Amino acid sequence: MAVSLSKGQKVDLTKTNPGLTKVVVGVGWDVNKYDGGHDFDLDSSVFLLGDNGKVTSDSDFVFYNNANGGNGSVVHTGDNRTGAGDGDDEQVKVDLANVPANIQRITFTITIHDGEARNQNFGQVSNSYVRIMSEDSGEELIRYDLGEDFSIETAIVVGELYRHNAEWKFSAIGSGYQGGLAALAKDFGLQIG
Template sequence: MPICLKKGEKVSLTKDNPGLKNVLVGLGWDVNAFDTGGSFDLDASAFLLTDSGKVSAQEDFVFYGNKEHKSGGVVYMGDNRTGAGEGDDEQIKLDLSKIPQAITRIVFTVTIYEAEARRQNFGQVSNAFIRLVDESAGKEIVRYDLGEDFSIETAVVVGEVYRNGAEWKFNAIGSGFSGGLAALCAHFGIEVA
């Protein structure tokens, strides 16, 4: 049975799962089809941050345009352009043993592709969640259902996996941003053309 978190709650991933190494991060959502009539393309991404709260290099941003971190520790598994169907819509795999020591936080975000042009926002998205699965045991260990707290936001910081001494922990964030992917990139130190 996974631990179900509420916004702002934190839990240790490795305390009850010693030796945890391979983690599948699943992100999912449904869209309210009646709102815009247009299709939604939501994109998951991961920012690998140092103690500064920023990336140390452009390559520390893993998404559909940079699918694997140079360490091999974070891999984006592909773009689902509709959100249709049950379960995870997009997945990011972690190998905690390969994450460089300088990386202290991995922040998971979801953005709406071309949100402003399509007049779409997270108020039109429902049933959003993030879940972490211990791949070696095949079991879901943490789940965070975001709820319906959003209106005009076009990007969401869903949660983060972070180091705390020798442990890895998860923080359920659920914080919305306006300005889409560009706003998130600027916030985490990525230069956008």
């Protein structure tokens, strides 16, 4: 039975699931009625952060064009350009036991590709969620449904895995950003041209 979280809640992941080392983080969404004539492409991205809350290098930014990070411990499985269909729209596999020691937080985000240019925002998106499953059993362990109405934001930090006393926990964040991926990347210490 999955633990269902609300914004701001934190929960143990590895302590309550002894032996768990490999997880799949799935994100999903539905696009509401949209007739602006452009594709509506949402992307999940992952930032591997050190103690200071920043990436240590460009390789700590994992997305569809840089699918592996953390010495192969974090793997993005691919880009879904439409969000059509049931189930997860994009997934990231995390091997918790092999995440480099300097990585303290693994932050999961969803952004709208070219959202500002296409006049798109998360007010046009519904049923967004993030969930964590055991890679071995497929069992859903944690789920966070983002029920908030993000009317003008083009990027959302949905949640993060973080180390705490040699265990991994998950925090449901649900923070919206204007400025899309570039704004997020800047906050996390990356320069995107």
